[in-house]
Amino acid sequence: xxxxxxxxxxxxxxxxxxxxxxxxxxxxxxxxxxxxxxxxxxxxxxxxxxxxxxxxxxxxxxxxxxxxxxxxxxxxxxxxxxxxxxxxxxxxxxxxxxxxxxxxxxxxxxxxxxxxxxxxxxxxxxxxxxxxxxxxxxxxxxxxxxxxxxxxxxxxxxxxxxxxxxxxxxxxxxxxxxxxxxxxxxxxxxxxxxxxxxxxxxxxxxxxxxxxxxxxxxxxxxxxxxxxxxxxxxxxxxxxxxxxxxxxxxxxxxxxxxxxxxxxxxxxxxxxxxxxxxxxxxxxxxxxxxxxxxxxxxxxxxxxxxxxxxxxxxxxxxxxxxxxx
Ligand code: GLU
Numbered sequence: 001x002x003x004x005x006x007x008x009x010x011x012x013x014x015x016x017x018x019x020x021x022x023x024x025x026x027x028x029x030x031x032x033x034x035x036x037x038x039x040x041x042x043x044x045x046x047x048x049x050x051x052x053x054x055x056x057x058x059x060x061x062x063x064x065x066x067x068x069x070x071x072x073x074x075x076x077x078x079x080x081x082x083x084x085x086x087x088x089x090x091x092x093x094x095x096x097x098x099x100x101x102x103x104x105x106x107x108x109x110x111x112x113x114x115x116x117x118x119x120x121x122x123x124x125x126x127x128x129x130x131x132x133x134x135x136x137x138x139x140x141x142x143x144x145x146x147x148x149x150x151x152x153x154x155x156x157x158x159x160x161x162x163x164x165x166x167x168x169x170x171x172x173x174x175x176x177x178x179x180x181x182x183x184x185x186x187x188x189x190x191x192x193x194x195x196x197x198x199x200x201x202x203x204x205x206x207x208x209x210x211x212x213x214x215x216x217x218x219x220x221x222x223x224x225x226x227x228x229x230x231x232x233x234x235x236x237x238x239x240x241x242x243x244x245x246x247x248x249x250x251x252x253x254x255x256x257x258x259x260x261x262x263x264x265x266x267x268x269x270x271x272x273x274x275x276x277x278x279x280x281x282x283x284x285x286x287x288x289x290x291x292x293x294x295x296x297x298x299x300x301x302x303x304x305x306x307x308x309x310x311x312x313x314x315x316x317x318x319x320x321x322x323x324x325x
Contacts, residue, residue, distance in 0.1 A: 007039040008032070008204045009197070010064070010071060014046050014056035017254040018063045020313075021208070021238035021246030024272050028235045028298070029206035030069045031290035041200055042071040045193070046079050047186050063255040066265055068286035076200065078192050085187040086143075088195050088225055089180060092150070093141035097224055098180065101149045141181070148181040150191075150224055157216045162204075162233040162295070163302050164212060171217040178217060194218050198227035209234035209302075210245070235298070236305045238275065241315040253318055263321045274325040275311065277301035282325060 010026050012018065018026070033040040042064070046052040061075075092098050141148060152172045159167045180191040187195070197205060205215070212234045222229040237245045246252040258268060266284035273282040273289055277297065283289040305311045314320065 004201055004203070005039050006033075006036065006203045007041060007201050008206050009041040009043050009200065009202050010069065011043045011045050011193075011207065012060050012064075013048060013051075014044050014053060014060055015048060015051045016056050016248035017059040017256050019246045019248060019252040019254050020268070020272070021252070023063070023067060023255055023268070024238050024275065025206075025208045025235055026064070026069060027067060027269070027272060027286060027289060028276070028293070029233075030286065031293050032206055032233065032295075032298075033204070034287075034290045035293060038204065039072045039201075040070075041073060041076060041202070043076040043078065043196065043200070045189065046077055047082075047189065047192055049184055049186070052079075059254075059256055066255065066259065067269070068265070076196070078196060079186075081196075081199075082186060084199065085192055085195055089148070089187070089191070090141050092225055093148075097151050098141055098148050099151065099177075100144070100146045101177075101179075102146045143181065143185040145183055147179045147183050149177040150180045150221060151177055152217070152220050153223070157219060159212070159215050159219065159232055161212065161215070162231055163299055164209065164234050165299075167212055167216075169213055169216050171213070171220050174213050175217050178221070180221070190214065190217060190221060194221045194225060194227065197230055198222065198225075202230050204233060205230045206233040206235065208237050210237055236302045236311050239310050239312050241312055241317075243310055243312060258321060267321055267324055270324050271317075271321060275313070277304070 008029055010029055012022065012026065030040055044052075044057055044060075046057065089098060152175070154170065154172045156168050156170045161167055175190075178190045179188045182188055196202075212232075215232045215234070219229045239245050240252070244250065248254075255268070269286060269289060270282040270284055273292075276293070277300070278289075278292060283292050
């Protein structure tokens with residue numbers, strides 16, 4: 001039997017335009033995939049209620065085109081296939097692994113704080129599984145006014161990340177039993193990402209390293225839903241001069257704002273290349289970036305960043321973008 005073609009995906013959330021940090025993670029994902037002749041899919045992760053808008057989706061598409069990123073097949077929208085998610089949840093609930101939970105995140109946080117006095121340290125999220133009902137097997141999933149959670153197996157889990165290397169954590173301690181179906185009658189991010197990666201044949205997930213603990217949780221959820229887990233590649237996040245990671249909510253400059261003030265695309269790609277530890281002459285297009293990036297140097301670069309305490313942009317980087325690095 002021939003192996004299925006290796007596949008990765010660009011998975012932006014249409015909750016606002018892209019900033020330089022999003023651009024770098026997406027560029028790395030695309031370049032790693034294209035350099036190896038993998039399939040690269042585009043999936044809009046648009047399940048986050050009113051935060052996701054078609055306006056943001058079009059801005060992101062414009063940004064991706066501007067950066068020179070392309071993808072195979074039609075764009076996928078997570079919201080187009082909620083019935084498939086629902087069926088998977090129904091099946092899991094028949095196996096007794098899902099329960100309904102009337103407690104809000106705020107309640108849980110308060111319970112968790114009461115259970116774990118700060119000086120004691122210890123697991124933060126136990127409060128969710130202390131609420132697991134005793135007779136789970138009699139429960140049938142019915143969307144309704146409450147969230148639904150999945151029961152996560154306790155114990156440490158090891159991820160062999162292609163960039164970070166060995167990473168160990170206990171996802172139950174970090175996340176508790178995660179919400180898999182929301183009271184808005186939609187799958188949660190954690191559930192949808194696991195089911196969709198498996199459904200679309202994603203073999204390699206390449207994304208920002210803030211999601212490394214989620215990879216452990218997603219591995220547990222994949223076991224629970226009986227689907228394969230991908231290989232993981234978590235790339236360093238871009239931070240501002242104070243060490244804060246770039247974020248839409250902090251109003252870091254977006255790619256469309258850069259375009260509006262006349263920053264040429266090749267300056268952006270060259271600055272991003274320099275920030276990834278690449279050497280001069282810096283690649284000036286996404287295609288050149290893909291030709292020059294190699295696995296060993298990404299590993300070395302990301303290790304170095306971890307030792308140095310992270311990747312910080314200079315304070316005046318918005319000015320610097322006016323010129324090549
Ligand atoms: N949609 C997520 C984001 O934009 C990425 C999730 C993932 O790659 O698994 O941060």
